[in-house]
Amino acid sequence: MNLSRRSFFQLALLSGLAPRLWGSSPAVAKRRVRVLSRKRRTVDPWIEISKDALRHNTQQVSRLAGGRPILAVVKNNAYGLGLENASSILAKFPEIGGFAAVKASSCLKLREKGISKPVLLMGLTPNEHGIELIRHDIQLSAYTPDTVERLTPLARKAGKPASVHFYLDTGMGRMGMPYRKALPWMKTVASSPLISVEGTFMAFTEDQEFDLEQLERFKDLLGKAQSDRVPTGRIHAASSNGLYHLPEAHFDMVRPGIALFGAYPSRPDEERGKAALIPAFSLKTSVVRVARLEKGDSVSYGRNYIAEKPTWVATLSIGHGDGYARKAVDGAEVLIGDKLYPVIGAVSASHTLVEVGDNKTVDVGNTATLIGPEHPAIHPNNFADTVGVSVYDVLMHMNPDLDRVVI
Numbered sequence: 483m484n485l486s487r488r489s490f491f492q493l494a495l496l497s498g499l500a501p502r503l504w505g506s507s508p509a510v511a512k513r514r515v516r517v518l519s520r521k522r523r524t525v526d527p528w529i530e531i532s533k534d535a536l537r538h539n540t541q542q543v544s545r546l547a548g549g550r551p552i553l554a555v556v557k558n559n560a561y562g563l564g565l566e567n568a569s570s571i572l573a574k575f576p577e578i579g580g581f582a583a584v585k586a587s588s589c590l591k592l593r594e595k596g597i598s599k600p601v602l603l604m605g606l607t608p609n610e611h612g613i614e615l616i617r618h619d620i621q622l623s624a625y626t627p628d629t630v631e632r633l634t635p636l637a638r639k640a641g642k643p644a645s646v647h648f649y650l651d652t653g654m655g656r657m658g659m660p661y662r663k664a665l666p667w668m669k670t671v672a673s674s675p676l677i678s679v680e681g682t683f684m685a686f687t688e689d690q691e692f693d694l695e696q697l698e699r700f701k702d703l704l705g706k707a708q709s710d711r712v713p714t715g716r717i718h719a720a721s722s723n724g725l726y727h728l729p730e731a732h733f734d735m736v737r738p739g740i741a742l743f744g745a746y747p748s749r750p751d752e753e754r755g756k757a758a759l760i761p762a763f764s765l766k767t768s769v770v771r772v773a774r775l776e777k778g779d780s781v782s783y784g785r786n787y788i789a790e791k792p793t794w795v796a797t798l799s800i801g802h803g804d805g806y807a808r809k810a811v812d813g814a815e816v817l818i819g820d821k822l823y824p825v826i827g828a829v830s831a832s833h834t835l836v837e838v839g840d841n842k843t844v845d846v847g848n849t850a851t852l853i854g855p856e857h858p859a860i861h862p863n864n865f866a867d868t869v870g871v872s873v874y875d876v877l878m879h880m881n882p883d884l885d886r887v888v889i
């Protein structure tokens with residue numbers, strides 16, 4: 483038998499879910515019971531997505547941005563949270579003015595999911611998807627010298643003008659039209675009858691000093707465009723880092739990703755002081771083996787860990803194939819019940835081991851939380867700093883195939 487309804491409610495009480503369940507209509511509560519109990523039948527890792535945390539982070543971002551609209555970046559499967567789940571939740575918040583992604587397929591998925599807010603494709607418009615993108619009102623990034631030649635036939639076939647944002651390279655050297663060449667090109671693109679300019683944007687290198695130089699280049703170009711009466715649409719530049727540290731770059735809207743999902747972009751202690759975020763996801767799995775080691779016994783590949791005295795160890799059904807960093811062995815801890823246990827040995831493709839200690843305080847079937855808001859030690863930024871990986875990797879490497887459960 484699966485998790486019974488009674489035991490679910492016991493679990494809900496323990497996990498603090500109960501007040502929300504009592505507060506919702508019986509039908510909604512029932513649906514949640516079914517979703518959670520179905521997901522929890524398996525011992526495989528899963529990811530819980532918190533609507534409340536997404537709402538909280540959105541409000542914090544909006545406050546930092548002085549109420550400007552938020553263009554929510556949902557690239558890479560919405561930073562690992564799951565494109566469709568995360569975007570459908572965000573789309574309901576009035577602070578979210580639209581979405582941006584780097585792949586055409588992600589933009590189209592948002593429309594398939596019924597999201598009607600503006601969507602910006604920040605990557606190259608693939609010819610084979612061009613007509614479909616224009617038909618679905620996806621705003622395209624213009625940055626190639628042949629923008630008019632590329633987009634005009636597509637717009638003609640789609641039966642309506644292509645909406646574009648000028649993507650300007652002010653020193654990032656990755657995407658965008660180099661700022662030195664941009665002005666005459668912007669004039670040409672803007673005068674094309676089948677192209678409608680909806681925005682202009684750039685990306686910062688996030689080098690504290692050079693960001694200011696990039697900002698000057700951008701403002702200079704915008705000023706020239708304005709005096710030449712070239713339309714620029716809505717202007718945007720700030721990702722999460724700019725949102726926190728460069729208020730002069732907030733322009734008409736802000737364009738954060740990671741902050742919406744509850745992780746700090748660059749200087750967590752300072753950023754927490756300006757606007758505290760809540761990780762909007764928890765990476766969880768189950769304990770699948772508990773064993774006692776004698777002195778001298780080792781665990782996992784490479785015999786990285788050898789017991790100095792008898793101890794209990796637990797095996798968790800999650801590994802680097804699921805997106806948990808191999809480097810977790812360099813000091814990460816895992817929350818089981820209300821205790822933290824250090825990761826030992828090696829993170830293999832599907833398994834991770836933790837040291838339990840002298841007493842057998844962990845059982846097969848227990849839930850282990852690896853990353854999430856439940857404890858400061860497993861906060862994504864703390865995990866990233868402890869083991870020496872990028873916090874962006876911590877989120878974006880979560881395997882897209884894992885179950886996502888919205889709570």
Ligand SMILES: *Cc1c(COP(=O)(O)O)cnc(C)c1O
Nearest residue numbers: 555685721722723737738739740
């Ligand atoms: C990823 C990305 C963002 C969002 O960055 P965060 O640091 O996650 O806020 C904004 N703009 C561009 C062009 C991006 O590629």
